[in-house]
Amino acid sequence: MPQIVQKASWLLVISLVFSIQALANQADNQSNAITEPVFELVVLGDSGGIEDGNLSAFLLRSLQEANYIALDAGTVVNGINQGIQYGAFDNLPLVTDDKWGLAGTILRHHIKGYLLSHAHLDHVNGMLVASPEDSTKNIYALASVNTMIGDTYFNGKAWANFSDRGIAPRLNQYHMVDLPLGQNITLDKTELSVSAFSLSHPVESSAFVIEHGNDLFLYFGDTGPDSVEKQGKLDKIWTALAMQLKYKTLRGIIIETSFENERPDHLLFGHLTPNYLMQELHNFATKLGGQAPLKDLKVVISHIKYTMATGSDPRAIIKQQLNAANDLGVQIIIPQQGQRLLF
Ligand SMILES: [Zn+2]
Numbered sequence: 001m002p003q004i005v006q007k008a009s010w011l012l013v014i015s016l017v018f019s020i021q022a023l024a025n026q027a028d029n030q031s032n033a034i035t036e037p038v039f040e041l042v043v044l045g046d047s048g049g050i051e052d053g054n055l056s057a058f059l060l061r062s063l064q065e066a067n068y069i070a071l072d073a074g075t076v077v078n079g080i081n082q083g084i085q086y087g088a089f090d091n092l093p094l095v096t097d098d099k100w101g102l103a104g105t106i107l108r109h110h111i112k113g114y115l116l117s118h119a120h121l122d123h124v125n126g127m128l129v130a131s132p133e134d135s136t137k138n139i140y141a142l143a144s145v146n147t148m149i150g151d152t153y154f155n156g157k158a159w160a161n162f163s164d165r166g167i168a169p170r171l172n173q174y175h176m177v178d179l180p181l182g183q184n185i186t187l188d189k190t191e192l193s194v195s196a197f198s199l200s201h202p203v204e205s206s207a208f209v210i211e212h213g214n215d216l217f218l219y220f221g222d223t224g225p226d227s228v229e230k231q232g233k234l235d236k237i238w239t240a241l242a243m244q245l246k247y248k249t250l251r252g253i254i255i256e257t258s259f260e261n262e263r264p265d266h267l268l269f270g271h272l273t274p275n276y277l278m279q280e281l282h283n284f285a286t287k288l289g290g291q292a293p294l295k296d297l298k299v300v301i302s303h304i305k306y307t308m309a310t311g312s313d314p315r316a317i318i319k320q321q322l323n324a325a326n327d328l329g330v331q332i333i334i335p336q337q338g339q340r341l342l343f
């Protein structure tokens with residue numbers, strides 16, 4: 001081999017070794033960035049009815065601050081008490097307030113606002129019944145959702161008007177904030193911001209993309225699948241998110257799976273089954289492109305319908321059906337009330 005060619009091939013080998021090393025470092029940095037958690041989630045309520053002490057509600061905060069935003073509020077005080085029992089707040093730098101116990105301190109000082117997906121009772125019940133001892137804060141929802149909450153509950157009949165809108169006397173404890181569709185809005189007294197999207201359900205429901213820096217967390221209220229609802233609302237969210245994920249990181253999703261696969265379409269009433277959830281996640285994956293784009297993504301399953309009927313265990317069946325259909329490699333999480341999860 002002529003000397004010049006030999007030298008060139010050595011140079012090639014050396015530069016190859018360096019670029020492989022650089023690639024390995026890059027991959028390392030990326031996986032570190034993904035494993036270091038940035039969000040904390042506390043499960044206040046994990047089910048979609050009919051057990052009154054355990055209805056859809058979650059607390060989300062950035063680990064850099066002690067301020068939560070509630071994602072729906074089906075169960076609040078009982079969920080906080082369950083969380084205390086399971087140690088979910090052991091890492092929270094607590095405000096000292098001698099007047100209130102631990103649950104009261106968390107409710108009054110650490111929950112800075114409610115993001116309400118829709119007006120169905122199983123998503124707002126906990127907030128309503130806790131309102132006499134709650135502190136002043138914002139309720140964030142789509143305009144139609146805020147209007148329905150005002151008309152249905154804060155009307156001086158079903159409940160006193162704790163809001164700052166509608167029928168007098170207004171107690172002004174909750175400041176109602178209408179979220180414009182798809183626009184990023186800062187959540188008061190937190191480092192988080194939110195963009196809201198509309199979802200198909202018997203009443204208008206919504207999804208929230210919550211942001212902290214370049215990290216995103218996605219919460220879905222009740223929703224039917226696009227293939228049944230024919231409104232393309234989930235498709236819109238997947239498209240918007242796929243655009244954002246070119247430069248941001250999705251840390252986790254909470255999405256409902258209310259019923260088992262056997263449930264006929266005409267009895268879904270705007271809800272998902274395991275197969276429909278996977279169909280939706282496949283649509284999302286296709287928009288993201290690349291190989292296994294959703295692999296290891298944490299997907300928390302909410303709103304599994306609780307039943308008192310004997311001989312049926314919807315949680316076990318839905319878990320089994322989700323795992324059987326999970327060819328995307330997502331991490332399915334069936335949450336428990338009182339549990340603390342990191343993302
Ligand atoms: Zn519901």
Ligand SMILES: [Zn+2]
Binds near residue numbers: 118201222
């Ligand atoms: Zn609903």
